[in-house]
Each structure stands twice: as C-alpha cells, then as structure tokens.
Amino acid sequence: MPPFRPRAPWWGSDLQTLRDTVRPQRFPRLPSERLLVDVGAGDRLIGQLDRPLDRQDPPLGLALVLPGLGGDSEGIGPRRLALRLCQAGFAVLRLNLRGAGAGRSLARGTYAARCDRDLLPVVQVCQELASTLGGPNQPLPLLGVGISLGGSILLNLTHGRPQEPSPFDALVCLSSPLDLAEACRRIDRPRNALYQRWMVRRLLRQAQADPHGLSPEELLRLQRSDGRPLSLRAFDAALTAPRWGWDSVEAYYAGASPLRWLEQGGIGLPTLLLHASDDPWVPVDSHLALQGRLGGSGGERLQVVLTPGGGHNGFHDPEGCWSDRLVVRWLQCRCRAS
Numbered sequence: 001m002p003p004f005r006p007r008a009p010w011w012g013s014d015l016q017t018l019r020d021t022v023r024p025q026r027f028p029r030l031p032s033e034r035l036l037v038d039v040g041a042g043d044r045l046i047g048q049l050d051r052p053l054d055r056q057d058p059p060l061g062l063a064l065v066l067p068g069l070g071g072d073s074e075g076i077g078p079r080r081l082a083l084r085l086c087q088a089g090f091a092v093l094r095l096n097l098r099g100a101g102a103g104r105s106l107a108r109g110t111y112a113a114r115c116d117r118d119l120l121p122v123v124q125v126c127q128e129l130a131s132t133l134g135g136p137n138q139p140l141p142l143l144g145v146g147i148s149l150g151g152s153i154l155l156n157l158t159h160g161r162p163q164e165p166s167p168f169d170a171l172v173c174l175s176s177p178l179d180l181a182e183a184c185r186r187i188d189r190p191r192n193a194l195y196q197r198w199m200v201r202r203l204l205r206q207a208q209a210d211p212h213g214l215s216p217e218e219l220l221r222l223q224r225s226d227g228r229p230l231s232l233r234a235f236d237a238a239l240t241a242p243r244w245g246w247d248s249v250e251a252y253y254a255g256a257s258p259l260r261w262l263e264q265g266g267i268g269l270p271t272l273l274l275h276a277s278d279d280p281w282v283p284v285d286s287h288l289a290l291q292g293r294l295g296g297s298g299g300e301r302l303q304v305v306l307t308p309g310g311g312h313n314g315f316h317d318p319e320g321c322w323s324d325r326l327v328v329r330w331l332q333c334r335c336r337a338s
Contacts, residue, residue, distance in 0.1 A: 001329060004307045004315055004322045013278035016311030020076040027083050035093070036106070037125050039118045043098070043107035047122070048073050049129070050082045050092040059091040060335045061141035061169070062130045064122070066150030067094075068175075068313065070202040072101025077147050077313055084324040088332065091133055091140070093126060097153075099206045108212040110203070112244045113149055113180060114156045114256035123157075123167045141169040141335050145327060148282070148313055151176025151273075155258035159267070170270040170334040172327050175279055175313040178259035178286035181250075184233050186283050195281065200230050207239055259286050263293060267301035270334050274323055276310030 006012075010019045030050040037045045052059050063085055067078050073094035082092040096103040098118055099110040111118065126142055134140040146154040151173025158166045177183035187196050204222075207214060214222070221238035224230060230238075237249035246252035275287045284306065291304040305326070307315070315323035 001326055004310055005317050006309055007316050007318045010316045013280045013311040016309065016314030016316055017280055019314060019316050024076055025080065027079050030083060030086055037122050039121050045098065045107060045118065045122065046096045046103035048094045050086050050094065052089045052091055053086050055089050058134050059140055060089045061143050061331065062091045062093065062126060062133060063143040063145050064126050065092055065094045066097065066146045066153055068148030068150055070199060070206065072096045074101060080321060081145065081324050081327065084328050088328045095122060099210065104206065104209050105211050108210055109243050110207055110239060112240050112256060113152045115153060116157055119153065119157050127167060141338050142167060143331055144168045144171045146173045146176055148175050149177065152258050155261065156256060159258060159261035166269050168269060169338055170331060172272045172330065174274050174323055175276065175282055177282045178257060178262065180253040180257045182286065183282045187232055187281055192280060196232055197229050200232055200235055203235055262290055262302065269301065271302045272330050273304045274326065276307050278309050279312045281312040
C-alpha cells in the first residue's frame with residue numbers, strides 16, 4: 001500500500017483523532033443479526049453479526065471486532081471497518097463489551113483491558129460460527145481486530161495465555177496501548193485535559209447505568225474531595241481494578257499491559273500492530289522498543305507498522321480511511337496463506 005497521507009482539512013494528530021466525532025459519517029446498514037453470548041452468572045453480551053455483501057461463496061473469514069475504551073459496536077470506527085470487511089467478503093462480529101452499548105442492561109459491571117472470562121465464551125461462539133459459515137469440514141479462519149483498548153484485550157487473551165493454543169488465525173491491533181501506565185500518563189497531560197474529561201464522563205455514564213447500581217464503597221471511591229474532575233487513573237483505581245480482582249491500579253496496569261507478553265517473543269500467530277507516531281493518547285515508545293527488540297518491522301510473525309501521522313485511530317486520507325484498507329488487505333493475505 002502507498003504510505004499514509006492525511007486528507008484536507010484533517011491535518012495534525014488532534015484533527016485526525018477527532019474527525020469521526022466532529023463530522024460523523026453515515027454508512028449503509030449491513031444485513032446484521034443480533035447475537036447474545038452467555039458469559040456466566042446471568043450476564044450476557046450482545047454482538048452484531050454482519051454478513052458479506054454480494055457474495056455467494058462462503059466468507060473469506062470471520063473477524064471479531066472489539067471497540068475502544070467506552071465504545072460499542074455502533075461506533076463509527078467499528079461500523080466503518082465492518083463495512084469494508086464485508087465488502088471484501090468477510091463476515092464480522094462486532095461485540096459490545098461488558099457494560100457498553102445495547103448490552104448495558106444485560107450485564108453488571110464494566111470491562112477491563114484483561115477480561116478473559118468474558119472473551120472466552122465469545123471466542124467459543126465465534127468458533128461455532130466459523131464452522132457453520134465455512135461449510136462442512138472447512139471452518140473459516142477466525143480473525144481478531146481490536147481498536148485501541150480492544151486490541152490490548154485481544155493481545156492479552158491470545159499472548160497472555162502461553163499454555164493455551166490461540167483461538168485466532170491472525171490479529172490486528174489499531175492504535176492499541178501496550179503499556180497501560182504509560183498511556184495513562186500520556187492522557188493525564190494538561191494538553192489532553194479535554195480528551196480525558198470526555199473519556200471519563202463516558203465511562204461514568206456506563207458505570208452509573210449499571211442495572212445493579214454502584215456499591216456505597218464504589219461511590220465513595222469515585223468522589224474527589226477537591227472537586228476536580230475525575231482522572232482516568234482514578235476511575236480505574238475506584239472501579240476497574242477492584243472489580244476485576246486487582247489489589248491496586250498499579251497491579252492492574254502491570255498485569256493487563258500486553259507489552260510484557262510481546263517482549264517475551266514466541267508469537268504463535270500473525271499479528272499486525274498499527275500505530276501513528278503522533279498519537280496524542282497512546283505513546284509510540286512501546287511500539288518502537290518492541291520493533292527494535294525484534295528487529296526490522298518486528299519479526300516474522302509480529303509486524304509493527306508505524307506512520308508519522310494519523311492521530312489516535314484516525315488515518316483519514318483522500319480515499320477514506322487508510323487503516324481500514326490496510327486491515328482488509330493484510331487479512332486477505334493471511335486468509336490466502338492459511
């Protein structure tokens with residue numbers, strides 16, 4: 001593919017990042033089917049299964065698409081990417097993680113960067129779908145695509161369980177934080193104050209809409225005595241870390257950062273990491289370090305693609321979204337190879 005070139009007037013990291021927010025696009029509705037996935041204790045997640053457009057043959061593969069922090073399956077990013085994939089002959093399952101989107105009333109709590117116990121039942125459903133859609137004795141390749149934190153979740157699920165065979169045939173992670181503590185420090189900078197406030201407000205709305213409510217202890221932890229807006233780190237310390245069994249937010253960030261799994265090597269499946277060097281939310285340092293340790297673009301199995309521009313999950317160019325086209329082409333190559 002030609003290198004990324006920004007589209008006027010979306011120059012610079014912030015405009016690339018905000019383009020979908022300030023000027024949302026409209027997409028044709030895909031032929032979709034709503035799926036419910038039981039994740040235990042009476043909780044369920046909702047996914048949207050999108051089928052390929054104008055194809056009589058079995059799909060090229062089934063792609064599980066996870067949105068970013070606070071996002072859901074109806075966000076512009078997941079829907080635009082799903083449309084591209086379906087146009088190219090893939091089937092897509094866009095998932096609402098715990099507490100997000102249309103599934104808010106069906107599951108208590110909120111999700112985290114390491115939520116294996118939620119994703120494992122989803123993967124099992126995906127494997128069944130891959131067998132059904134692929135025809136007798138020829139299951140479809142199962143592919144994982146994660147946007148921002150969705151990519152971190154997939155990396156933890158796949159590479160953080162070294163004793164388990166990977167359920168995926170290939171992974172793609174777009175603008176995904178590899179070191180959660182570093183990403184949190186970046187978003188906490190004064191220049192990102194508006195970003196952080198918008199992000200935390202969205203997370204708080206999801207948490208407050210919990211059908212089981214917030215406990216008195218959680219409400220107390222969410223309050224700040226100085227009256228200042230809550231930070232992302234404070235939200236994770238108050239809710240995310242304790243809800244998922246971590247003793248502290250520091251332990252959560254250390255245990256749920258996929259960088260350590262990737263640094264250990266032994267990547268067992270093709271994995272693409274795409275990141276913009278000017279990303280205002282997630283620093284590029286971890287991707288650069290990983291690229292340097294593995295040599296070249298990253299390694300034979302792990303490919304690290306860095307662009308000088310693109311912002312956070314932006315990559316808007318004169319033809320639309322450069323990263324969407326890259327994902328489609330890369331997955332097509334992986335499916336042909338398999």
